Amino acid sequence: MSFQSPKGTKDVLPEEQPYWERVETAARRIARLYGYERIDLPVFEDTGLYKRGVGAGTDIVEKEMYTFEDKGGSSITLRPEFTAGVMRAYLENGLASRPKPVKVWSIGPVFRYERPQAGRFRQHTQFNVEAIGESDPALDFEIMSVAFHLYEELGFRDLSFQINSIGCPKCRPAYLEKLSGYFSSRKADLCSDCGQRLVRNPLRLLDCKNPACQAGIAAAPAISDSLCGECESHFRTLRSFLDDRKRPVTVNHRLVRGLDYYTKTVFEVWAEGIGSQNAVCGGGRYDGLAEAIGGPATPGVGFASGIERIVLTLKQQAAADQAPSRPRPAVYFAHLGAEAGRQAVALAAECRAAGIETVMGFGERSLKAQMREANTRGAVRVAVIGESEIAARVVQLKSMEDGGQSSVPWAELTAILKAGEAGA
Numbered sequence: 001m002s003f004q005s006p007k008g009t010k011d012v013l014p015e016e017q018p019y020w021e022r023v024e025t026a027a028r029r030i031a032r033l034y035g036y037e038r039i040d041l042p043v044f045e046d047t048g049l050y051k052r053g054v055g056a057g058t059d060i061v062e063k064e065m066y067t068f069e070d071k072g073g074s075s076i077t078l079r080p081e082f083t084a085g086v087m088r089a090y091l092e093n094g095l096a097s098r099p100k101p102v103k104v105w106s107i108g109p110v111f112r113y114e115r116p117q118a119g120r121f122r123q124h125t126q127f128n129v130e131a132i133g134e135s136d137p138a139l140d141f142e143i144m145s146v147a148f149h150l151y152e153e154l155g156f157r158d159l160s161f162q163i164n165s166i167g168c169p170k171c172r173p174a175y176l177e178k179l180s181g182y183f184s185s186r187k188a189d190l191c192s193d194c195g196q197r198l199v200r201n202p203l204r205l206l207d208c209k210n211p212a213c214q215a216g217i218a219a220a221p222a223i224s225d226s227l228c229g230e231c232e233s234h235f236r237t238l239r240s241f242l243d244d245r246k247r248p249v250t251v252n253h254r255l256v257r258g259l260d261y262y263t264k265t266v267f268e269v270w271a272e273g274i275g276s277q278n279a280v281c282g283g284g285r286y287d288g289l290a291e292a293i294g295g296p297a298t299p300g301v302g303f304a305s306g307i308e309r310i311v312l313t314l315k316q317q318a319a320a321d322q323a324p325s326r327p328r329p330a331v332y333f334a335h336l337g338a339e340a341g342r343q344a345v346a347l348a349a350e351c352r353a354a355g356i357e358t359v360m361g362f363g364e365r366s367l368k369a370q371m372r373e374a375n376t377r378g379a380v381r382v383a384v385i386g387e388s389e390i391a392a393r394v395v396q397l398k399s400m401e402d403g404g405q406s407s408v409p410w411a412e413l414t415a416i417l418k419a420g421e422a423g424a
């Protein structure tokens with residue numbers, strides 16, 4: 001019997017890790033540049049948090065959550081997104097007493113039972129950024145800038161924003177009524193999913209990808225004509241910030257995002273090269289979330305970006321010579337004979353204690369086989385120890401780059417390797 005990784009999951013093997021490291025390093029740097037601090041949360045929460053926070057009628061809650069009863073009889077859900085958990089932590093830990101906005105970021109796995117497709121997994125990793133406690137559109141602009149700056153830093157081409165305002169509890173109900181009226185008269189032309197959305201969440205109709213629904217969606221009333229004064233002015237100010245910075249922006253009336261907690265701003269960043277799934281991040285404002293999960297009214301704005309999707313884009317957009325390379329050990333110890341093997345263990349320990357990245361051969365193998373291994377591992381130098389080297393208390397230090405070789409006393413080895421590292 002053999003096992004495979006569960007459907008929709010992915011092993012990230014060592015050769016792919018340099019991409020991940022590049023993304024994570026850039027994400028940390030950019031978050032810090034904008035004054036965001038790290039927060040880590042449990043990967044599972046009380047199921048009720050998502051039902052009330054994300055919304056009971058959403059695809060995430062209805063179809064996609066990994067929910068189970070634990071041995072104590074509590075209903076637990078693996079987090080399908082970060083924002084509800086961040087708000088829960090904000091309320092629970094009294095972060096509201098800190099200077100606002102409270103600005104935090106996380107990296108970690110989220111879990112959604114989705115149909116697997118390119119760059120989308122049932123367990124995937126998100127870089128998540130949130131700013132809580134402030135409704136100023138300058139903060140929406142800042143959050144969007146964090147995302148945009150990250151992708152610029154990673155060298156993505158053809159970046160642009162898709163933005164929309166989906167209103168607030170004051171102006172959205174009237175728009176939803178207008179939208180329901182519009183689609184009700186076209187019910188016969190809608191796909192079966194949209195038939196249900198019409199009853200439960202007409203806004204999501206705008207999101208439908210079914211070809212049958214496209215003509216109706218294109219002619220549907222736009223929410224921009226129904227925004228209240230506050231939402232309209234918020235959206236106008238945000239757009240002026242984006243225009244001032246000359247960011248490519250498309251106002252997309254169909255952009256609604258699949259989560260109930262969004263208010264006012266919703267946005268995505270699109271990049272070249274990931275086909276129909278060309279959003280590298282999505283986010284927005286969620287001024288109603290804190291109340292939905294039992295807290296006081298608290299505005300907030302944030303975004304999430306899937307690392308797998310970023311890595312995919314990085315691979316597609318980056319030239320081959322820009323591909324990040326695996327780390328190269330500074331030295332590989334090759335040894336012949338039992339005594340030499342013992343000495344290799346001792347010298348490798350000395351090198352590591354001196355901070356030199358060191359690997360060695362194991363078992364009893366020919367020098368040729370060990371050289372081959374050193375080459376595969378990308379070692380910069382090979383230190384060879386045999387009987388005569390033991391007698392003379394030296395190693396033969398061979399450069400894998402130019403083939404140059406010299407006899408180096410054990411006592412001088414770490415100093416020479418360190419000097420070589422500095423010179424490399």
Ligand SMILES: [Zn+2]
Nearest residue numbers: 168171228231
């Ligand atoms: Zn409004």
Ligand SMILES: [Zn+2]
Nearest residue numbers: 191194208213
């Ligand atoms: Zn549809």
